[in-house]
Amino acid sequence: MYKTHITHQAYDFKTLRNLMAKATPPRSGDYLAGVAAANHLERVAAQWVLADVPLKQFLNEALVPYEQDEVTRLIIDGHDSAAFAPVSHLTVGDFRNWLLSDAAGTEALSVLAPGLTPEMVAAVSKIMRIQDLILVAKKCRVITRFRNTIGLENRLSTRLQPNHPTDHPAGVAASLLDGLLYGCGDAVIGINPASDNLEATSRLLHMLHEVIERYHIPTQACILAHVTTTLKAIAQGAPVDLVFQSIAGTQKANDSFGINLNLLHEAHAAVQELGRGSLFENGILGDNCMYFETGQGSALSANAHEGLDQQTCEARAYAVARKFKPLLVNTVVGFIGPEYLYDGKQIIRAGLEDHFCGKLLGLPMGCDVCYTNHAEADQDDMDMLLTQFAVAGGTFIMGVPGADDVMLNYQSTSFHDALYLRQVLGLRPAPEFEQWLQQHQIFNTDNQLQPLSDIPALFKPALQQLQASADEHQR
Amino acid sequence: MSINDKPAPAATPDPWHSLTQFTPARIALGRAGMSLPTRACLEFSLAHAWARDAVNIPLDFSSVAQHIQALGFPTLALQTQAENQRMYLQRPDLGRLLNASAMDCLRQSPSRTVDAVVVVADGLSSTAIAHHAEPLLALLLPELLALGYRLPPVCLVKHGRVAVGDAIAEHFAARLCIVLIGERPGLSSPDSLGIYFTYQAKSGLSTDADRNCISNIHSHGLSYGQALKKLLFLVKEAETLQFSGVNLKDETTDAALDDRQPSNFLLD
Numbered sequence: 001m002y003k004t005h006i007t008h009q010a011y012d013f014k015t016l017r018n019l020m021a022k023a024t025p026p027r028s029g030d031y032l033a034g035v036a037a038a039n040h041l042e043r044v045a046a047q048w049v050l051a052d053v054p055l056k057q058f059l060n061e062a063l064v065p066y067e068q069d070e071v072t073r074l075i076i077d078g079h080d081s082a083a084f085a086p087v088s089h090l091t092v093g094d095f096r097n098w099l100l101s102d103a104a105g106t107e108a109l110s111v112l113a114p115g116l117t118p119e120m121v122a123a124v125s126k127i128m129r130i131q132d133l134i135l136v137a138k139k140c141r142v143i144t145r146f147r148n149t150i151g152l153e154n155r156l157s158t159r160l161q162p163n164h165p166t167d168h169p170a171g172v173a174a175s176l177l178d179g180l181l182y183g184c185g186d187a188v189i190g191i192n193p194a195s196d197n198l199e200a201t202s203r204l205l206h207m208l209h210e211v212i213e214r215y216h217i218p219t220q221a222c223i224l225a226h227v228t229t230t231l232k233a234i235a236q237g238a239p240v241d242l243v244f245q246s247i248a249g250t251q252k253a254n255d256s257f258g259i260n261l262n263l264l265h266e267a268h269a270a271v272q273e274l275g276r277g278s279l280f281e282n283g284i285l286g287d288n289c290m291y292f293e294t295g296q297g298s299a300l301s302a303n304a305h306e307g308l309d310q311q312t313c314e315a316r317a318y319a320v321a322r323k324f325k326p327l328l329v330n331t332v333v334g335f336i337g338p339e340y341l342y343d344g345k346q347i348i349r350a351g352l353e354d355h356f357c358g359k360l361l362g363l364p365m366g367c368d369v370c371y372t373n374h375a376e377a378d379q380d381d382m383d384m385l386l387t388q389f390a391v392a393g394g395t396f397i398m399g400v401p402g403a404d405d406v407m408l409n410y411q412s413t414s415f416h417d418a419l420y421l422r423q424v425l426g427l428r429p430a431p432e433f434e435q436w437l438q439q440h441q442i443f444n445t446d447n448q449l450q451p452l453s454d455i456p457a458l459f460k461p462a463l464q465q466l467q468a469s470a471d472e473h474q475r
Numbered sequence: 476m477s478i479n480d481k482p483a484p485a486a487t488p489d490p491w492h493s494l495t496q497f498t499p500a501r502i503a504l505g506r507a508g509m510s511l512p513t514r515a516c517l518e519f520s521l522a523h524a525w526a527r528d529a530v531n532i533p534l535d536f537s538s539v540a541q542h543i544q545a546l547g548f549p550t551l552a553l554q555t556q557a558e559n560q561r562m563y564l565q566r567p568d569l570g571r572l573l574n575a576s577a578m579d580c581l582r583q584s585p586s587r588t589v590d591a592v593v594v595v596a597d598g599l600s601s602t603a604i605a606h607h608a609e610p611l612l613a614l615l616l617p618e619l620l621a622l623g624y625r626l627p628p629v630c631l632v633k634h635g636r637v638a639v640g641d642a643i644a645e646h647f648a649a650r651l652c653i654v655l656i657g658e659r660p661g662l663s664s665p666d667s668l669g670i671y672f673t674y675q676a677k678s679g680l681s682t683d684a685d686r687n688c689i690s691n692i693h694s695h696g697l698s699y700g701q702a703l704k705k706l707l708f709l710v711k712e713a714e715t716l717q718f719s720g721v722n723l724k725d726e727t728t729d730a731a732l733d734d735r736q737p738s739n740f741l742l743d
Contacts, residue, residue: 028565164498169739171498177491177741178502210742337659338564373526373660374564374599379519402501402511402519409661411523414501419509449509455490459741463491466740470493 004049011045016053017063020119021309022046023126025349029297029310029340036309047127051093055084058119064306064316069251070261075117075319084115092123099124099136106141113362118249118315121357125311130349133356134392140359142395144327145286146220146241147278148186148432150395151364156427157396158418159330159366160185163407167194169207175401176211177459182415183422183443184399186433187328187366188242188291190222194407201225202238209239215458218278218432220327222291227259227267234270242291242327243271249316252304261320264290268324288327288364294318295332296350297340310340311350315357322363328396329363331355333385334371335410344381347371351385355394366396370412379403379411386413390421397421422447486512499663519662525602526660531560534601534657536631542609543595548616549628551584553577553643557634570636573643577632581646590624591651592644596635600657602666607692608655611668611699615653618707624651637686641676651710652676658690668692670702672709674719685720687713 002013013019021035023046030036037043059079064072081088086108087095098104104112125133143151150157162175172191179185189208193200201223208221220241223230227245234240245264248254254261268290277286294317299305305313314331321329331354334347341347351367358365369385371377386397403414421427428434428447437443440458441450450456455463489503504515511519540550556572557563563570573581593616595608612629619626627647632639637654644652652673660667669690673681687709692702705725713719 032566032568162500164500168497171500173739173741174494174497175500175502177494178489178500181489181491207739207742214742339567342565373523373662373665374530378523400500401498402504402515404501404519404522404662406499406501406661406663409659409664411662414511416504416506416509416511419506423509449506451487462740462743463493465743467493 002049002053004045006041006045009041009045011042011049013046013049016057016061017307019046019050019053020063020123020126020312021307023050024309024311025126027296027310027340027346027350028338028342029300032339033300033305033310035307050123051091051096051127053092053123055090055092055095055120056088058117058123063119063308063312064250069306071249071251071254071316071320074261074323075119075316078319078323079117080114082115083112086112087115092120093127095120095124096127096132100132104136104139106139109140109360110362113360116361118319118357118361119312121360122312122315125353125356128356130352130388133352134388137352137356137359138391138393140393142359142362142364144288144364145277145280145284146288146327147286148218148430149280150187150327150430152431154427155430156390156394156418156421157187157366157430158184158399159187159328159396160189161191161398161400161405161412162189163192163400163405165194165407167191167200167204169203172204172207173211178401179399179415180217181442181456181459182399182419183429183437183447183449184415184418185217185219186430187396188220188222190224190244190291192224192408196225196229198229198232198236201229202233202236205233205238205240216436218436224293227263231267231270234274239276240271240274241276242289243267244291244293246293246298247317247320248294248299248302248304249313249320250299250304250306250308252306253299253302253313254320256302256304261323264320264324288325290324290326291328291330292321292326293330293332294321294354295336296354297336300340301336311353314354315361318358318361318363322361327364328366329358330366330368330396331358332368332370334375334377335368337372338375341375343376344371344378344384347375347377348381348385348388352388352392355389355392359393364395367394368398368412370398370410372410382411382413386417386421387424390425390427419449486514522662522665525665526662529600529602529657529660529665532601533560534597534604534633536633539595539604539608540631543612543629546609546613546616548612548626551580551628551630552633553580553630554633555635555639560634563634567636570634571638573639581643584628588625589627589647589649591619591626591653592630592640592647592649593619593626594630594632594635594640594643594652594654596632596637596639596654596656598635598657598669599659600666600668603657603668603693604655606666607668607699611655611692611702614699614703615706618703637671638681640671641673641681642678644673644676645678650675651713653706664691664693664696666693667696670706672706672713672719674713674717685718687719687723687725
C-alpha cells in the first residue's frame with residue numbers, strides 16, 4: 001500500500017507508522033531508535049508516498065494499537081468528525097496546499113482543530129518547510145485565561161523561571177525580582193523545585209502566592225512538581241493556581257512518568273475546584289489551569305516510543321494536553337540532549353514543528369528555546385529559533401536570568417531575549433500584565449524599559465529594608 | 476581577561492546589584508539598550524567555551540594513567556564501541572559496550588579473585604577527569620585496600636557511559652563496581668565529576684535504579700573528602716544489605732544550610 005518507485009529503486013514502507021518514521025526529517029533520536037530513513041533518497045521517497053495518503057487513513061490505521069494504548073483511544077474516541085468534514089477528502093499533500101491557502105483562515109483553523117488528530121498534523125509537518133510551519137502556525141489563534149489573557153494577536157508572553165539550586169527563598173526572590181523588573185512573567189511564574197517533595201513544594205507555593213497578592217501582579221504561579229505532589233499540596237490547602245505535569249505521547253511513556261489519564265483528570269478536577277482564576281469583564285472565569293511540558297525524545301528515553309518517530313510521538317502528547325484545556329503547553333525542545341536532537345539545525349526545526357502541530361491542534365504553545373553543553377548548538381542557534389518562533393506567533397518563551405539555569409544546568413532564553421523580540425517585532429505582553437508594568441513604570445507606554453536608573457517605587461521598600469538590614473549587620 | 480573592568484558608558488547597570496549575594500544566577504546584568512551588555516555577553520561566551528571544551532577536548536588518557544601509576548596502582552586502557560566523540564554523543568548504547576580489543580585486553584589480564592573494580596570513564600567532561608580523578612583516587616584506593624579489598628588494575632575507559640562498568644565488574648567477578656565519570660557540564664560547573672556505585676553489577680541487567688550516584692564533585696561543589704565519606708558509607712551499607720540503588724539511602728549529613736540569609740526580602 002505504501003509503495004513507490006524512484007528511477008529503478010522500489011520502496012515499500014509496509015505500515016503507516018514506518019512510513020511516518022522514514023519521512024521525518026533527520027534527527028539523531030530516530031537513528032538511535034533505528035526507525036529513521038537509511039539515506040536521503042529513502043526519506044524523500046517516503047515523503048512522496050506520505051503526500052498521497054488520505055487524511056482519513058489516519059482514522060483507520062492506528063500507529064499504536066487502540067487496545068493497548070489509552071492515548072490512541074483518547075485520539076480516536078475524541079475525534080470530531082463534523083469538524084473534520086472540510087478537509088476529510090484531502091490527502092496529506094493536498095492538506096498542506098489547503099493550509100497554505102486563503103481558505104485556511106484563523107476562524108477556519110480554530111473550527112477545524114478538534115477534527116484533526118496528532119498523526120494527521122505530524123504527517124503534514126513532515127512535508128513542510130520551515131517557512132510553511134511558520135506561515136500556517138501564525139494563522140492559528142489560541143487564547144487562554146487564568147488571571148490574564150494569553151495568546152492574543154501581536155502579543156508574546158514569558159514564563160519567569162527563578163530557579164535556585166537549593167530553593168532558597170531569598171535566592172528565588174532575587175531572580176524573581178530581576179525578572180519582574182525586566183518585564184517578565186505574564187505566562188506564569190514557574191519554579192522547578194530542586195527536590196520534588198511536598199514540603200518544599202508547599203513552601204514555594206505559599207511564597208509565590210504571597211508575592212503575587214502583595215504586589216497585585218496579574219499573573220499565575222506554578223511549582224513544577226510531580227502531579228501527585230501537587231495533588232497532596234491541594235489536599236493540604238496550599239494555594240495552587242496551575243497544576244503542572246510532563247506528559248508524553250504513549251501510555252507506556254506516561255507510565256514511566258508515573259501518570260495516566262485518570263490521574264490527570266483527578267488533578268484537573270481538584271484544581272478547577274479551587275477556582276483561583278480571575279473573573280473577566282464578560283463574566284467568564286479564567287479556568288485554564290493546567291501547565292504541561294513535552295519534548296521530542298522523551299518517549300524514546302523511557303524506551304516507550306512503540307516504534308514511532310519522536311516527532312509523531314510528541315504530537316500525540318498534544319492529544320493528552322488538549323483534553324484538559326491547559327493555560328500553557330511548553331515544548332522543552334533542546335533539553336534532552338544530542339542523542340535526540342543533535343545540533344542547532346535539528347533543535348530549530350523540532351521547535352517549529354512542535355509549535356505548528358500544537359497550534360493546529362488548538363493548544364497555547366510555548367517553547368523553551370534551549371540547549372545543553374554537549375549539543376552542537378550555541379546562542380546563535382537559539383537566536384534563530386527564538387526569532388522564528390516569535391515570527392510564527394509563538395505564545396510564550398522562558399525568561400531565565402542571563403539564559404543560564406543554575407539549577408537545571410542548561411541554557412534557555414533570557415529576560416533580555418524577550419525584550420529583543422518586543423523591539424524587533426513589536427510584540428506586547430498580555431494586556432493585564434502590560435497595564436501593571438506600565439502602571440508601576442517598569443515599561444513605558446511603548447513597552448520599553450524605562451530609562452531611569454532607579455528602582456520602581458513598588459519594590460523600593462523591600463530593597464531599602466534589605467539594604468538597611470545589611471548595614472545593620474555590618475555595624 | 477583583557478576586558479576593561481569598568482562598565483562601558485553606553486551600558487546601563489541595574490540598581491539592584493546587591494541581590495547577587497543570594498543566588499549564583501546571572502541577575503542584575505544591566506543592559507545596552509534593552510540587550511545584554513558586552514561584558515555579560517562575553518562572560519556567557521567564556522563559560523560556554525569552558526563547558527564545550529570540557530565535552531569536546533579528548534581526555535589525555537596516558538597522562539591520567541601515569542598519574543594513577545605514580546600512586547602505585549596499575550591501569551588498563553579500554554575503549555567502548557563508540558569509535559569517536561560524535562558517535563559517543565549520539566549512541567548512548569554503544570558507550571555502554573566494550574569494543575573487541577578491550578574485551579581481549581580484559582581476557583589477557585591475569586585473573587584472580589577481586590572484591591571491587593574502579594573504573595574511570597571520560598563521559599561528558601574530560602576536564603572533570605583531568606582535574607579530579609587522580610586526587611580522588613589518591614584518597615579512595617588506599618581506603619579500599621585498608622578495608623581489605625582486592626582490586627584489579629584501575630580500568631580507564633574511553634568514550635564510556637556509566638553502565639560500561641557493569642561488564643568490567645562482571646569480568647572480574649567483583650562485588651563492588653565504582654565508576655568515576657565526567658558529568659554533563661553546566662555553564663557554571665564544566666568540570667563536575669560523578670561517582671556511580673553498583674553492588675553485584677550485571678552487564679545488560681543493572682539499571683539506574685540499581686545504582687547510587689554521588690554527583691557534583693568539583694571545586695564549587697562536593698569536596699573529595701565529602702564524596703569519599705558518602706561512597707564509603709554506601710559501600711558499607713551495601714555490604715550489609717547486599718544491594719545498592721534506590722532503596723539504599725545516603726544518610727550522611729550535608730553541611731547545614733546557611734541560616735544567616737534573610738528568608739525572603741520581597742515578603743519581610
